[in-house]
Amino acid sequence: MSLDLQVHELIYLFAAFHGAFLASLIIFKRYSQENIFLFLLVLLFSFYLLESVIYSSGYIRYVPHLFFTTLPLIFLIGPLFFLYIRSSLNQTPLLWKDLIHLLPFLFEFIILLPFYSLDAETKIKVYEMMLQSSGSSGDFSIYFIGYLIYLISTFFYFLKALKLIQSASENRMKAKEKKKFSALRIVSVGFFIYVFVSLLLSGLSWSNLDVSMLSFHINLISLTLLIHTIGYIAFANPALLESLATPSDYQFSSLSSEKKKRLAEQLIASMQSKRLYLKSGISAGEVSEELGITNHELSQLLSVELNTSFYDFINRYRIDHAKEILMSKKYRDAKILHIALDSGFSNKSSFLRNFKKSTGLTPTAYKKLHKNQVPIN
Structure with missing residues (x-):
């Protein structure tokens, strides 16, 4: 052969x-x-x-x-x-x-x-x-x-x-x-x-x-x-x-179902009260530190308990914030870039892509669709 x-x-x-x-x-x-x-x-x-x-x-x-x-x-x-x-x-x-x-x-x-x-x-x-x-x-x-x-x-x-x-x-x-x-x-x-x-x-x-x-x-x-x-x-x-996580992040998570539920509530409360999503470039590490857990535990919390990823979770709050200010009198004549930056996005293209992904509309179209609503002061 x-x-x-x-x-x-x-x-x-x-x-x-x-x-x-x-x-x-x-x-x-x-x-x-x-x-x-x-x-x-x-x-x-x-x-x-x-x-x-x-x-x-x-x-x-x-x-x-x-x-x-x-x-x-x-x-x-x-x-x-x-x-x-x-x-x-x-x-x-x-x-x-x-x-x-x-x-x-x-x-x-x-x-x-x-x-x-x-x-x-x-x-x-x-x-x-x-x-x-x-x-x-x-x-x-x-x-x-x-x-x-x-x-x-x-x-x-x-x-x-x-x-x-x-x-x-x-x-x-x-x-x-x-x-x-x-x-x-x-x-x-x-x-x-x-x-x-x-x-x-x-x-x-x-x-x-x-x-x-x-x-x-x-x-x-x-x-x-x-x-x-x-x-x-x-x-x-x-x-x-090289991993972006520390070695301990790959150990099996010890989060119980009760603790995951409690942390999810704490995470949502922090987002609503401290509005961490408005900080451009916020990382999973910063949010993990805020909750006192590891990056891996935060990922597990988001994936299993909230069925989302870190960036989708953050961008959801940013889009909701953008919807509010689009209807505000203060932002009536504001440019799209101004709204994007004030909502926590780092650039205009990122804001437009995520806004349309969430609503199916551009910010301008969304504003026209809701023009009959009472503007927020």
């Missing part, structure tokens, strides 16, 4: 081993909740590259039971990236409802169970048939359809993660948080480029099967560059692997 690899396949193979090595460094050097997600993400990238090399080189004939193994696994890439970003920004603990992110993976796995149960010889025949029909017009294989669904769902998860990043960028002010955020933003851009290129190439492959192999290799090159980029950022900016 000999293995004859092309130069490009050796490059992919090197990236796969680089990714596996990087994943081991991530999990052993900086163990934390968010780094567990990053570890699994990089490991999945590596395994996908490895199986692709085995498939394209024909070596799959010697290990046929690896055939299609990454097809259900890649459905975890989008959820892992989203959970990694969420954990990195606000240390939100995992909840039972997060299991819903596993559904696409489980669905694809169940569909492929009949194939996985086949013997090695039959799987090799399927592989040979796919090679013979790869240039046929209108060839919609299970692999292609599944891969396209994976890309669309992954892009959806990227948009969810992007919303979290946008919210965090408006509030995180400390030096350590800025370094972490900068590293996360670079990784996110790299991830977006990979997903966007993959979507584009999938469309080209469907419309013109002659470029399918070129698309396949460009996709693997994009993934190779993404792995190397993560490795470089982790080396050049160690903040990527």
Whole structure:
């Protein structure tokens, strides 16, 4: 048995081993909740590259039971990236409802169970048939359809993660948080480029099967560059692997249901009386200190007891405040930026985006809709 690899396949193979090595460094050097997600993400990238090399080189004939193994696994890439970003920004603990992110993976796995149960010889025949029909017009294989669904769902998860990043960028002010955020933003851009290129190439492959192999290799090159980029950022900016929480924040929370209820009431009372939300750039750490609890406990309190995130919770109060002053005589001729700043937002665009998200209207439209109401002095 000999293995004859092309130069490009050796490059992919090197990236796969680089990714596996990087994943081991991530999990052993900086163990934390968010780094567990990053570890699994990089490991999945590596395994996908490895199986692709085995498939394209024909070596799959010697290990046929690896055939299609990454097809259900890649459905975890989008959820892992989203959970990694969420954990990195606000240390939100995992909840039972997060299991819903596993559904696409489980669905694809169940569909492929009949194939996985086949013997090695039959799987090799399927592989040979796919090679013979790869240039046929209108060839919609299970692999292609599944891969396209994976890309669309992954892009959806990227948009969810992007919303979290946008919210965090408006509030995180400390030096350590800025370094972490900068590293996360670079990784996110790299991830977006990979997903966007993959979507584009999938469309080209469907419309013109002659470029399918070129698309396949460009996709693997994009993934190779993404792995190397993560490795470089982790080396050049160690903040990527550093947690924003203290070690004790990752211990199991001792908050009882009664204490969570009491703290939730205290949190709401503090917001209403002290109006902490009006402070631009207020952090979860400041609110945690106000309540005398850790960041992790605050995240758990917001997620479990109030079913929200820190920034959504703060912005809800800011929007309610903006609604009030929009109807005030004092702000009758005020500019939108003035209202935004007085409501606790750091800039106009952030205010407009969150106001429309909450009300479905722009501040101007909201004011016109309620113009017949008695203005507040």
